[in-house]
Amino acid sequence: MIVLWTxxxxxxxxxxxxxxxxxxxxxxxxxxxxxxxGRSKTGMAALVVLLxxxxxxxxxxxxxxxNGEVISVLDYLARPLQENSEKTYSAPFAAxxxxxxxxxxxxxxxxxxxxxxRYGGAHLQDPEREKSGDIAAKGxxxxxxxxxxxxxxxxxxxxxxxxxxxxxLAHGSxxxxxxTLFLLVSGFYTLVYLSSYYHVLxxxxxxxxxxxxxxxxxxxxxxxxxxxxxIMLPLAILxxxxxxxxxxxxxxxxxxxYTTLNSIPSVLLIxxxxxxxxxxxxxHPEEFNSLLVRADMRLLFLCLILGVTxxxxxCRMLRAETLKLREMEYVLAxxxxxxxxxMILFRHILPNVMHIVLISVVLDFSSLVLAEAVLSYxxxxxxxTTYSWGxxxxxxxxxxxxxxxxxxSLAASFVFMFSLVLxxxxxxxxxxxxxxxxxAEHG
Amino acid sequence: MIQYIIRRxxxxxxxxxxxxxxxxxxxxxxxxxxxxARMQLGQKHVTEQAIVNWxxxxxYDKPLLWNAEQSGVKKISETIFYRKSIGLFLFDFGTSxxxxxxxxxIKQRMWPSLALALPSLxxxxxxxxxxxxxxxxxxxxxxxxxxxxxxxxxMSISSLFYIIGGQFLxxxxxxxxxxxxxxxxxxxxKFLVLPVLISVVAGVGSGARWYRTLFLEEVEKDYVRxxxxxxxxxPQVLFKHVLKNAMIPILTGVVVILPLLFMGSLIMExxxxxxxxxSYTIDAINRQDFAIVRSMVFLGSALxxxxxxxxxxxxxxxxxxVRLS
Numbered sequence: 001m002i003v004l005w006t007x008x009x010x011x012x013x014x015x016x017x018x019x020x021x022x023x024x025x026x027x028x029x030x031x032x033x034x035x036x037x038g039r040s041k042t043g044m045a046a047l048v049v050l051l052x053x054x055x056x057x058x059x060x061x062x063x064x065x066x067n068g069e070v071i072s073v074l075d076y077l078a079r080p081l082q083e084n085s086e087k088t089y090s091a092p093f094a095a096x097x098x099x100x101x102x103x104x105x106x107x108x109x110x111x112x113x114x115x116x117x118r119y120g121g122a123h124l125q126d127p128e129r130e131k132s133g134d135i136a137a138k139g140x141x142x143x144x145x146x147x148x149x150x151x152x153x154x155x156x157x158x159x160x161x162x163x164x165x166x167x168x169l170a171h172g173s174x175x176x177x178x179x180t181l182f183l184l185v186s187g188f189y190t191l192v193y194l195s196s197y198y199h200v201l202x203x204x205x206x207x208x209x210x211x212x213x214x215x216x217x218x219x220x221x222x223x224x225x226x227x228x229x230x231i232m233l234p235l236a237i238l239x240x241x242x243x244x245x246x247x248x249x250x251x252x253x254x255x256x257x258y259t260t261l262n263s264i265p266s267v268l269l270i271x272x273x274x275x276x277x278x279x280x281x282x283x284h285p286e287e288f289n290s291l292l293v294r295a296d297m298r299l300l301f302l303c304l305i306l307g308v309t310x311x312x313x314x315c316r317m318l319r320a321e322t323l324k325l326r327e328m329e330y331v332l333a334x335x336x337x338x339x340x341x342x343m344i345l346f347r348h349i350l351p352n353v354m355h356i357v358l359i360s361v362v363l364d365f366s367s368l369v370l371a372e373a374v375l376s377y378x379x380x381x382x383x384x385t386t387y388s389w390g391x392x393x394x395x396x397x398x399x400x401x402x403x404x405x406x407x408x409s410l411a412a413s414f415v416f417m418f419s420l421v422l423x424x425x426x427x428x429x430x431x432x433x434x435x436x437x438x439x440a441e442h443g
Numbered sequence: 444m445i446q447y448i449i450r451r452x453x454x455x456x457x458x459x460x461x462x463x464x465x466x467x468x469x470x471x472x473x474x475x476x477x478x479x480a481r482m483q484l485g486q487k488h489v490t491e492q493a494i495v496n497w498x499x500x501x502x503y504d505k506p507l508l509w510n511a512e513q514s515g516v517k518k519i520s521e522t523i524f525y526r527k528s529i530g531l532f533l534f535d536f537g538t539s540x541x542x543x544x545x546x547x548x549i550k551q552r553m554w555p556s557l558a559l560a561l562p563s564l565x566x567x568x569x570x571x572x573x574x575x576x577x578x579x580x581x582x583x584x585x586x587x588x589x590x591x592x593x594x595x596x597x598m599s600i601s602s603l604f605y606i607i608g609g610q611f612l613x614x615x616x617x618x619x620x621x622x623x624x625x626x627x628x629x630x631x632x633k634f635l636v637l638p639v640l641i642s643v644v645a646g647v648g649s650g651a652r653w654y655r656t657l658f659l660e661e662v663e664k665d666y667v668r669x670x671x672x673x674x675x676x677x678p679q680v681l682f683k684h685v686l687k688n689a690m691i692p693i694l695t696g697v698v699v700i701l702p703l704l705f706m707g708s709l710i711m712e713x714x715x716x717x718x719x720x721x722s723y724t725i726d727a728i729n730r731q732d733f734a735i736v737r738s739m740v741f742l743g744s745a746l747x748x749x750x751x752x753x754x755x756x757x758x759x760x761x762x763x764x765v766r767l768s
Contacts, residue, residue: 260461263751265743267709271728272469272736279478279731366599373601374710378725393603400611414604422599429595 002070004296006223006303007061013230014058033355033434041176043430048180049423052188056215057222070292074219078212080196084119086207089399092408093135093198095121120199138194146189150182202408204395214412216387221420224303224372224382225365231307232364236314237357241349243315244322245341254319258312266309267375273305274298274380295383302375302382306368314360321353355435362428366421373417389413444759448752455748462744463528470733476503476523479540479733501540501734502526527737534745536738541730545738549720555625556707556719559635563642563711564704567650568697570643575654576681579662590651597648605645606714613637623715638715642708657692661685691762698754702746706739 024030037043060074075082089098096114103115116122124130157178191211194200201210243254261269277298281288288294325331326349334344375381376390384391392413399406480497481489497503503523530537536545574590581587614622620637661667662685670680707721716722720739727735 256457256461260458260465263458263744263747264462264465264740265703265706265747268724268736268740268743269466269469271724272466272740275728275731275733275736276469283478370601373603377603378709378713379729389601390603393601393607397607400607400615405611410604410607414600417601418599421601422596425595425599 002063002065004061004063004292005300006227006296007063009227009230009300010058010061010223013226014054016230036434037430039171039173040430040433041173042426044173045176045180046423046426046430048177049184049419050427052184053218053222053420053423057219060216060219070290074215078215081209081212084199084209086117086120086199086203088203088205088207089406090117090120090199090203090207092200092202093121093131094202095124095127095131098406117199120203121197123197135194135198138197139190142190142193143186145193146186147182149189150185154178154182201412202406204409205399210392210409210412213387213392213409214389214416217389217392217413217416218420220299220382220386220388221369221372221417223299224306225368225424227300227303228306228310228368229361229364231304232311232314233357233361235307236311236318237350237353239311240315240318241322241345241353244319245326245345245349247323251319254315258315261309262312264309267380269309270302270305270375271378271380274302277301291385295386298383299386302372306371310364310368314357317356317360318353321356322349325349325352355437358435359428359432362424362431366424366428369417369421369424373413389417448756451752451755455745455752458748459532459741459745463531463741464524466737466740467524467528470737471523479503501538527734531738531741534742536742537734539727539734540732545735548723548735549738549742552718552720552723553705553707554719555631555717556705556712556721558631559638559711559717559719560704560707562635562639563708564697564700566639567643567646568693570647571650571654572686572693574647574651575658576686578651578655579658579685580677580681582659591655594648594652597644598652599648600645602645602710605641606710609637609641609644610714613640623717625715625717634715634717638711638717642711654689654693657689658685661689664688691758694757694761695754698757699747699750701753702750703743705746706743 024034056074059077060072062073063070064073065071066076087097090096091098095117097117098114100112100114102110103113104110116127121127121131121134124134191200195209195211199209199211201214204210204213239254239258243251281294281297288297331344331348334348339347372381372388373390373393376388377394379394381390382388392409396406396409396413399409476498477494480494480503484493484497527537534546536549539545539548578587578590610622613619614637620633622637623634625631625634658681662681666688667680667684670684671677675683705720706724707717707719709721709725711717712719712721713725724736724739727739
């Protein structure tokens with residue numbers, strides 16, 4: 001068992017989220033907006049997709065040592081995918097390589113043509129005739145297995161809930177959740193089943209399975225999106241509330257700090273810091289001996305610097321809200337009663353700005369995932385050896401100029417990134433609808 | 444008014460100083476000038492003499508922040524920080540680590556950046572506001588619902604894909620415009636059409652949604668009800684009253700970024716190989732040219748602070764309720 005920095009932080013984050021969830025579901029005034037989220041069909045369906053991505057990310061964050069190399073649980077599960085690498089490009093579901101080369105035939109003579117793949121469709125005798133039928137059959141088997149699994153699960157659920165919680169099953173959002181879950185699990189299972197016979201999303205330049213790359217990238221996206229928020233939240237909450245509550249010189253100093261940070265174009269600040277880390281690592285090779293530790297450090301640092309550049313917006317909002325709250329009657333009353341300042345901050349101000357924090361967290365998540373891709377593309381994002389959608393796009397860029405073009409890396413990263421960001425956006429919308437007091441009035 | 448402007452400009456000085464110190468610390472605390480020299484000279488095994496020469500040539504042969512060997516004011520002035528910063532405050536950017544004059548480069552490269560950024564901003568604004576107004580006009584219909592869904596979908600696509608897709612579809616398949624490059628004078632237009640188009644399309648999702656919430660907030664106010672009550676049609680209400688009153692928040696957003704247009708867009712320029720300041724910065728980052736990156740950071744923050752000042756002034760011109768004191 002090996003724990004990388006980002007692994008540990010990711011798990012702590014999940015734990016914190018769980019605690020927050022339990023805490024919120026106990027408070028009466030928090031339960032109303034939570035129920036509102038629960039009633040929104042798109043919101044709940046998006047949540048299911050997000051949790052699915054989270055599961056993949058968490059599986060990929062449990063590292064252990066196997067025969068001398070560090071792998072994650074996900075690597076272990078996807079072992080055939082990782083090992084079945086071809087020579088170079090091959091199209092999705094192809095049985096032949098994408099480029100011609102000299103093939104030595106059984107009788108010793110050579111000819112110029114497309115050689116068979118080592119793994120993709122290797123079980124077929126005559127790919128041209130059998131392939132489409134075989135894909136359909138294997139796909140059907142995979143789908144049937146996945147769907148059967150889900151049906152069993154739903155049957156269990158139904159037998160468990162049918163008497164006491166009938167209203168839950170009849171609810172629209174429950175149906176939305178179950179439908180999403182069904183499609184997701186059976187679809188994913190089909191892909192996984194097929195991928196043990198074919199490269200479902202093709203292979204890249206060095207013959208690595210693109211499906212595997214796209215799945216590995218989920219973790220990077222999640223880490224950037226969530227760890228950055230975790231780094232920026234304490235800064236924003238602490239400084240925002242303090243500036244609003246104490247005013248005077250504290251306010252001046254904090255305002256100065258965030259205006260200064262804000263006035264630096266964030267891309268440049270990020271570029272500068274990443275450059276710095278790179279040079280530091282190049283000069284201290286002894287501290288970063290393994291490739292994985294190096295990449296992990298850079299990922300963590302990227303989160304750190306993204307967090308530093310992005311706390312200012314939330315801080316300003318919290319400051320304004322606290323300025324308003326501190327003049328409220330109940331705060332004045334608490335002051336008159338002699339409640340200490342720290343207690344007022346903790347009991348009265350903090351819970352009343354939480355909805356702003358929550359809304360901005362879910363809104364920021366998707367933009368951070370998008371930002372990662374752009375930053376990686378201009379080489380100031382994650383380490384080039386880390387699997388990430390940005391790196392995949394970057395690698396695929398030159399392939400667009402090939403003729404015929406190699407489109408699958410690009411398409412794969414597009415589909416995966418799009419589904420994560422779309423789910424995050426939809427979920428963020430329903431959270432905002434539920435927690436924003438201005439919207440709550442309109443129902 | 445003039446007093447206010449002067450005071451605000453003076454207020455910008457500590458901010459710029461802060462920016463300067465921050466970038467300086469970022470660059471030099473971890474990397475010594477020796478490291479920089481080694482990186483610029485390129486080889487792993489450079490001689491000590493070469494490093495010393497490089498440092499002297501580029502002015503990195505002094506202490507960082509505090510020169511203990513000198514006396515009086517020179518304790519501060521004979522340092523790298525002072526030498527490299529005082530020029531920035533006078534907008535004299537010096538020479539880059541590879542020996543080019545940064546100021547001349549910036550002057551030459553800001554025009555392509557402007558030529559790309561200004562049309563992108565204007566067309567984008569026009570499109571976003573029109574779409575948002577349409578959404579408000581058809582509110583509570585399937586048309587609105589559909590366009591909100593479309594906006595969320597458009598928002599969820601990375602800008603990289605808009606660029607790659609646009610280049611492929613319009614540049615390579617349809618062959619309507621060249622895929623990338625730049626030319627001087629009016630010839631540049633055919634190179635600029637595609638990047639402008641793409642940046643407008645890429646921004647319409649989030650832009651239209653943002654303006655829609657602005658307009659919706661305005662629509663619920665009393666004066667709108669009054670306008671409707673006196674018999675104005677819905678489009679008249681929207682275009683005459685709501686749009687005019689929503690102009691203030693729109694203006695605030697736009698004026699701040701106006702000065703930053705000089706800096707161009709890092710990604711657009713590097714994808715379309717437009718020789719603007721954005722691609723200049725990216726090249727500098729990739730070549731690890733600290734002098735250029737630092738100059739650009741400084742320029743960027745100076746322009747941003749200038750933008751904030753402009754915003755405040757423009758406020759008073761548009762909204763009679765705001766008085767500067």
